[in-house]
Amino acid sequence: xxxxxxxKNLNLQAxxxxxxxxxxxxxxxxxxxxFFRREVFYTTMRYILFVVTLLxxxxxxxxxxxxxxxxxxxxxxxxxxxxxxxxxxSVYSFVTPLTLTAMSLERYVAICMPLRHAELCNTxxxxxxxxxxxxxxxxxxxxxxxxxxxxxxxxxxxQSRVCSVETFLLFSWxxxxxxxxxxxxxxxxxxxxxxxxxxxxxxxxxxxxENKKSTWKGLRTVILHxxxxxxGLIQLWCGxxxxxxxxxxxxxxxxxxxxxxxxxxLAPRCLSPLIYGLRxxxxxxxxxxxxxxxxxxx
Numbered sequence: 452x453x454x455x456x457x458x459k460n461l462n463l464q465a466x467x468x469x470x471x472x473x474x475x476x477x478x479x480x481x482x483x484x485x486f487f488r489r490e491v492f493y494t495t496m497r498y499i500l501f502v503v504t505l506l507x508x509x510x511x512x513x514x515x516x517x518x519x520x521x522x523x524x525x526x527x528x529x530x531x532x533x534x535x536x537x538x539x540x541s542v543y544s545f546v547t548p549l550t551l552t553a554m555s556l557e558r559y560v561a562i563c564m565p566l567r568h569a570e571l572c573n574t575x576x577x578x579x580x581x582x583x584x585x586x587x588x589x590x591x592x593x594x595x596x597x598x599x600x601x602x603x604x605x606x607x608x609x610q611s612r613v614c615s616v617e618t619f620l621l622f623s624w625x626x627x628x629x630x631x632x633x634x635x636x637x638x639x640x641x642x643x644x645x646x647x648x649x650x651x652x653x654x655x656x657x658x659x660x661e662n663k664k665s666t667w668k669g670l671r672t673v674i675l676h677x678x679x680x681x682x683g684l685i686q687l688w689c690g691x692x693x694x695x696x697x698x699x700x701x702x703x704x705x706x707x708x709x710x711x712x713x714x715x716x717l718a719p720r721c722l723s724p725l726i727y728g729l730r731x732x733x734x735x736x737x738x739x740x741x742x743x744x745x746x747x748x749x
Contacts, residue, residue, distance in 0.1 A: 595628075
């Protein structure tokens with residue numbers, strides 16, 4: 452009976468995850484459609500970077516869910532297809548936090564260097580920044596794939612296996628290397644966030660009137676990005692927690708892993724962008740207008 456109960460719990464958890472992902476993707480797609488409906492959004496750097504996080508999160512959610520379903524049903528796929536899924540997941544797990552960091556720097560330039568904001572934070576600058584973000588995000592994946600390719604024969608790519616991220620970690624030290632690279636990235640990101648916060652805080656203390664209001668709003672935006680990145684940092688620790696729990700009890704391990712997946716993988720990638728979209732007055736007015744089918748008037 453206990454085995455049947457566990458299977459029932461797993462089925463229920465899988466269904467709940469699918470429902471959550473469907474809801475989160477719907478919210479993100481609505482935000483993305485709002486972005487493309489007004490020219491001011493796709494000609495302003497902070498909105499361009501915002502939609503990059505939305506697109507990144509949507510792609511990550513779709514690929515992660517596909518991998519989850521394949522593993523859940525034990526469905527084997529060709530290794531070359533598994534490799535593509537791994538590359539996308541690996542790259543886009545870093546794109547969002549790096550883009551959030553870039554958004555914090557954009558707020559720093561807007562508030563602390565207003566005369567250079569138009570020069571640095573334009574559409575062309577945004578496109579260059581997106582390219583740099585994706586290049587930096589691809590480094591950890593490239594390192595792991597170089598190690599994997601050097602250790603296996605080419606024929607492995609035509610084989611069929613149940614796909615998982617761990618498939619490409621042949622040695623135990625690879626996991627430690629991946630964790631070290633991730634923590635290094637988040638250390639740099641954390642430093643940039645703190646730097647932006649301190650600089651904007653100094654300006655906020657000396658500003659007055661409308662400038663003071665705008666500066667404190669920018670400061671709250673940086674704090675929000677910092678909170679989002681904190682959730683991402685907790686995500687890095689989940690693996691260590693799950694490994695420790697697995698040694699104690701398998702049932703508890705399954706429940707803990709499910710909780711971590713929902714709380715630190717799914718929710719931050721959907722709720723935080725929604726919060727950011729609602730906090731921005733211009734974007735909020737556009738959302739409200741389209742949500743009410745144009746009935747709302749300013």
